[in-house]
Amino acid sequence: QVQLVESGGGVVQPGRSLRLSCAASGFTFRSYGMHWVRQAPGKGLEWVAVISYDGSNKYYADSVKGRFTISRDNSKNTLYLQMNSLRAEDTAVYYCAKGSGSYYLGAFDIWGQGTMVTVSS
Amino acid sequence: DVQMTQSPSSLSASVGDRVTITCQASQDISDYLNWYQQKPGKAPKLLIYDASNLETGVPSRFSGSGSGTDFTFTISSLQSEDIATYYCQQYDNLPLTFGGGTKVEIK
Numbered sequence: 001q002v003q004l005v006e007s008g009g010g011v012v013q014p015g016r017s018l019r020l021s022c023a024a025s026g027f028t029f030r031s032y033g034m035h036w037v038r039q040a041p042g043k044g045l046e047w048v049a050v051i052s053y054d055g056s057n058k059y060y061a062d063s064v065k066g067r068f069t070i071s072r073d074n075s076k077n078t079l080y081l082q083m084n085s086l087r088a089e090d091t092a093v094y095y096c097a098k099g100s101g102s103y104y105l106g107a108f109d110i111w112g113q114g115t116m117v118t119v120s121s
Numbered sequence: 122d123v124q125m126t127q128s129p130s131s132l133s134a135s136v137g138d139r140v141t142i143t144c145q146a147s148q149d150i151s152d153y154l155n156w157y158q159q160k161p162g163k164a165p166k167l168l169i170y171d172a173s174n175l176e177t178g179v180p181s182r183f184s185g186s187g188s189g190t191d192f193t194f195t196i197s198s199l200q201s202e203d204i205a206t207y208y209c210q211q212y213d214n215l216p217l218t219f220g221g222g223t224k225v226e227i228k
Binding site: 035037044045046047050059060061062095100104105106107108109111112113114 | 171
């Protein structure tokens, strides 16, 4: 079945790094744009980043630009989010989501279960 | 950035009631608007795409309308399983943005 499974979350100190992964199955991963969306505890949804189907185009929210890097390995059906210089305000559940189009146009039609990232000393 | 203003932020209604949520964009986004449902502790789920199209498998009591800057999401007859927070989201421009959410509770 169509599925996204995130991993890599955990507790990390401010200023350190963490890499999230999202394993996709049940659909042609290489054909779709992929996104990261986060949700701080008790807060709403915040879009973080998008990568096009072939990895040639990327875009970030201002809140993470220059610190986070989105990437993908279409041979492994896996999406990544490299998070550097982490801050307390990055504490959130991070969801990967499949786009319905090849880049950012369309909807988030499939979501992972989320992985929690806690930035604390 | 396109700001999405959702209202109300919360509402309480009885089973069987008609529930309406509005979402206003800070600029014209055509029909590039989606609606999601998020139940407590769960990932969001797509309900409506392109302002008015029902995602496959979603009950027909859910509907959406609007274009330009003003959009409406409706539950025609609220069910107990509809207790959730609902979000609108625009994709006309990057960065993609969500509304603040509407928490729906049973009265």
